[in-house]
Amino acid sequence: MRNNRRSRFHGGLRPNDPTKFGCNACHRHAYSHFNAEKDYFLTSQSVRSGSPFRLSSFRLYYLGQSISxxxxxxxxxxxAFAALAVSDSGWGMPIVLLSLWGTRMLLIAPGGNVSDKYNRVTVMIAADLVRLLAQIIPVFAFITNTATLWHLGISAALYGVGTAFYxxxxxxxxxxxxxxxxxQKxxxxIELTLNTGLLAGPALATVLVSLGGIQTALLFDIAxxxxxxxxxxxxxxxxxxxxLTNGLEESDDGRTAESVNDEKENEIPPGFLNGLRLLPRYPGVLWLMLLSCPVQFSIASISVLGPIIARDSLGGIAFWAGLATALAAGGLAGSFLAGWVKVKKPVLLVLVVLTICQPIQLVLFGLGLNIIVLAVSFAATAILVTIAGILxxxxVQITVPDSALSRVGSIEQTLMSVMIPIGFAVSLPMAQWLGSSQYLYSLAAIIAICGLIAAIFLFPRQSRIDESQTRMTQRTGSNK
Structure with missing residues (x-):
């Protein structure tokens, strides 16, 4: 149920073609708030480069995220254990998942708006408190032997509320x-630690439930x-x-009063719709976000159909366990390697990986090749997709305006909140209608076509933006 996974769409520094919304008074108000928060967190010149662990702020953040x-x-x-313990009908996990994803989908847009308007650390603390409360409910119910499916559903709904803001x-x-x-590092x-936690978590949950019951595992989560x-x-x-102290004079990170004023002009006023209006200004963000929709749909479909295909056509459920292990290993490897990869055009790399690698994996799985070929394919795809995502x-962290950053993330989360449940719901009926292999081939074709459409609309405009940024950099250098 718990999901703190980082989005693929962040933001931070300002582009050279600022998007202007609203009145100057709104800009001044937004700038004073965001600059104050940024002053609080950014680091000094002595640690600007190198490992992020040299920064006390990142060490604290990373420690908390690692445990989380x-x-x-x-x-x-x-x-899953709890749902089976309180209900034999099979409706336990569907109710939990619907409660979680329903509240999350409804509130993710307000969550982005609130996070762009107020101090983000404060929002995260409040969201964690809500999710902690959500876990206390089933703990108390299991300790008193009164647990029902409704306890799990209410807990999941509250958890979804917290997640929508966190x-x-x-x-x-x-x-x-x-x-x-x-x-990038x-x-x-963060991605490496996330994948490690997701890999080790099921085994740890099984040990905790076996030793002390469901309430012990939930108490561990509360901790x-x-x-x-x-x-x-x-x-x-x-x-x-x-x-770092970022004043209007030149700061330790080299920004001048002029650059700070450029950021001021680039502030986006509150409102989810203003975040949506911003996206066409950044075609790389927009089109790759749209391309991720069929990719997320296909991932959800594979998670449903994978065990079934392995059982019926590939020699048993152990076959799928091997492929899942290859995916996990590839994700870990990709998370580590991404910290050292240098790419001049990350948008192009992400487009190629999503348009080519993901369809190839779907086609090979549909062909039902031997375990070695499929394991290599799954691991390689996981490595490349993870690297592309981190890049x-x-x-995006150096492209999207900071004042709209959380709203852009909430847009991506909204799309994911829609595509993943749809993929879960329709994959089995569609596979039964078309056949599993034909369904996977169809998904591969849809992703490839969407990738080609994205390339047609993306790169002419992206090239103009790159040329404009290059000219701006050259003019800045000549002025110095």
Whole structure:
């Protein structure tokens, strides 16, 4: 149930073609708020480059997220055990998932708006408190032997409320605690820790439930929330002397009053619709976000059909366990390698990976090749997709205006909240109608076609933006 996964769409630094919304008074109000929060988190010149772990702010954030990701890993398995314990009808997990995704989908847009308007650490702490409360409900019910399906449903709904505010806030926070030179490595480490937690979580959940019951596993998750809240609270209270002061004069990160004023003009006023209006200004973000929709749909379909295809056509469920292990190993490897990969055109790389690699994996799986070929294919795809995602995170962090960052993340989360449940729901009926292999081939064709459409609309405009940025950089250099 628990899902703190970072979005693929973040933001931070301002582009050279600022988007202007609203009146100057709105700009002044928004700028004063966001600059104050940014002053609090950014780092000094002495640690601008190199490992993000040199920054006390990132170390605190990473510690809290690492513990939280371990909780992410144990909760799905724990709630599966809990659903089976309170209901034999088979409706336990569907009710839990519908409660979680329903509230999350309804509130993710307001969550992005609130996160762009208020201090993001404060929003994250409040969201964690809501999710902690959500876990206390089933703990109390299982300890008193009164647990019912309604306890799990209410817990999941509350958890979805907290998640709807936590994720957009976390999307916007990282560029405020890590300088742009270290963002890619920071993203890599966070993704590596996330994948490790998701890999180790099911085994840990099984051990905790076996030793002390479902309530023990849930209490462990509550403990991870308390640690996460403590780290965020300390992060909020870090002495300003340890962090960068961005005044209107030249700051330690080299920004001048002119560059700060450019950021002021680039502030986006509150409102989810204003975040939507911003996206056409950034075609790389927009089109790759749209392309991710069929990709997410296909991933949801594989998660449903994979065990069935393995059981019926590939020699048994153990076949799927091997492929799942290859996916996990590829994700871990990709998370590590992404911190060292340097790409001049990340948008092009992400487009190629999504348009080619994901369809190839679907086709090979549909062909039912031997386990070695499929395992290599799954691992390679996981490596490339993970690297592409982290590179794209970093690209957006230096492209999208900070004042709309959380709303852009909430847009992506809204799309994911729609596509994944639809993929879960329609994959089995469609596979029964078309045949499993034909359904996978169809998904591959849809992704490839969407990728080609994205390339046609994306690259002419992206090339103009790149040329404009190059000219601006050259003019800035000549002025110096």
């Amino acid at each position: 990701f371990l909780g992410d890993g144990i909760v799905p398995m724990t709630f 994720i957009p806030a976390s999307i916007g926070l990282l560029p405020r605690i890590v300088p742009k030179e270290s963002l 920071a993203n890599s480490w 991870t929330f308390l640690i996460s809240i403590a780290c965020l609270s300390v992060l909020f209270r870090l002495p300003k002397g340890q962090l 794209f995170d970093t690209y």
